[in-house]
Amino acid sequence: MSIETPYLLYLGHSTDPVEIKTSRGIAVFRREICVGEFRHDDCPLTLDLPRLTFAEAVQQGAKTLVLGIANAGGTFAKPVIEDALAAMEAGLDLAAGLHQQLADQPAITGAARRLGRKLHDVRKPSPDLRVATGAPRTGNRLLTIGTDCSVGKMYSSLSLVKGLTERGVTADFRATGQTGILIAGAGVPLDAVPADFISGAIEELAPARSDAGWDIIEGQGSLYHPSFAGVSLGLLHGAQPQALVLCHNPAREHMRHLPGYALPDLAECLAANLAAARLTSPNVRAVGIALDTSSMGEDMARRLCDTIGASLDLPCTDPHRFGVEAILDKLLAKDESGIQAVA
Structure with missing residues (x-):
């Protein structure tokens, strides 16, 4: 399932610049598909994108909120889940790459089913993995x-x-x-x-x-x-x-x-x-x-x-x-x- 763009990039309550490296990386290398950033008043960080609410982002064409944060342990803190629910209510799909999966959060999956929103867990490996051979290969x-x-x-x-x-x-x-x-x-x-x-x-x-x-x-x-x-x-x-x-x-x-x-x-x-x-x-x-x-x-x-x-x-x-x-x-x-x- 492909992830729909444009993106709204999530900073949330983050204060550590390293923790927002996913949002920052997308803003640097794929800025053309980003309509803005979402951050709370206590977040001192910015990607120099327009600061938008979820509703404003939808009005400007955003399709997916990228939860582009990477905290220690890769877990969904309660404020992030609350923001995710509000984003879906406003009309946004969700994409995340934390170790914890969107699909494993009952509140998020329930809201997604009710609202018809798509959930994209980027940190989900293929089921068809194989053991390496170490055989020399060209290239x-x-x-x-x-x-x-x-x-x-x-x-x-x-x-x-x-x-x-x-x-x-x-x-x-x-x-x-x-x-x-x-x-x-x-x-x-x-x-x-x-x-x-x-x-x-x-x-x-x-x-x-x-x-x-x-x-x-x-x-x-x-x-x-x-x-x-x-x-x-x-x-x-x-x-x-x-x-x-x-x-x-x-x-x-x-x-x-x-x-x-x-x-x-x-x-x-x-x-x-x-x-x-x-x-x-x-x-x-x-x-x-x-x-x-x-x-x-x-x-x-x-x-x-x-x-x-x-x-x-x-x-x-x-x-x-x-x-x-x-x-x-x-x-x-x-x-x-x-x-x-x-x-």
């Missing part, structure tokens, strides 16, 4: 990896797709999270896939290809995050990537939601990911570092990119702020054997 695949959760892996992936396309290189975004799926219209909600099937799901998401194009696979989690390392490892093996881009937020003081765990050293993190990826992709290589510098001034951000790039001997940039040209130069350059990497 070019790049995977974004991270030092932590929510450090720009999706933004970097989409920026790389855009950059490759502008160079005339075929590139396809392979979404593995709720935001990416809502942007791309398809994908695998990887953190909802049973552990035994994670690698197999990615093998199906990015199968063998015989052209010179690239699959840019959206990374998830971090090998160094105690909560989500299993997902990251399965993704590394299933992606069978030729190239890795390491994403990092230099302003992060500790692992997200885990104050007792420090962020890993960049070189150590990159080495660990390369080692793990070699199980299914022996010739994998690192082609760049992607920073989220949104919390710092431009001069400081550029200096940091230069410093980190020099220390790791890799191009380093903020993809959303400064572009990805240097990473693409590295990705598409001839390797030491003289073989064009894109071929």
Whole structure:
């Protein structure tokens, strides 16, 4: 069942910018299908879209309220359920990507039946999952990896797709999270896939290809995050990537939601990911570092990119702020054997 657009993006009572990453991602990469945002007076955040009530959004053509929030645990708080019910009464369908499903909320399902509204649970994997084989497959695949959760892996992936396309290189975004799926219209909600099937799901998401194009696979989690390392490892093996881009937020003081765990050293993190990826992709290589510098001034951000790039001997940039040209130069350059990497 396809999700009808335009969207009204939900911020609700959120105060943490990271928690609204789904709504923000859609606003950045699919702004043309968004009529506005819904937020309460105690929400200090904005996507710079018109602030609308549910009724006003319907009057302006909105079809679906995207509950684009991602709280710890992925649960439906009581205020969110209350807003969801009010949105349906106003005439909106619902889409959500939380671990808890809309279809499992009795108040929401009851109202949907009564009002004839559609419910879309994005974080619902296919029932036809299979175990990975690890068999070598043709094609070019790049995977974004991270030092932590929510450090720009999706933004970097989409920026790389855009950059490759502008160079005339075929590139396809392979979404593995709720935001990416809502942007791309398809994908695998990887953190909802049973552990035994994670690698197999990615093998199906990015199968063998015989052209010179690239699959840019959206990374998830971090090998160094105690909560989500299993997902990251399965993704590394299933992606069978030729190239890795390491994403990092230099302003992060500790692992997200885990104050007792420090962020890993960049070189150590990159080495660990390369080692793990070699199980299914022996010739994998690192082609760049992607920073989220949104919390710092431009001069400081550029200096940091230069410093980190020099220390790791890799191009380093903020993809959303400064572009990805240097990473693409590295990705598409001839390797030491003289073989064009894109071929």
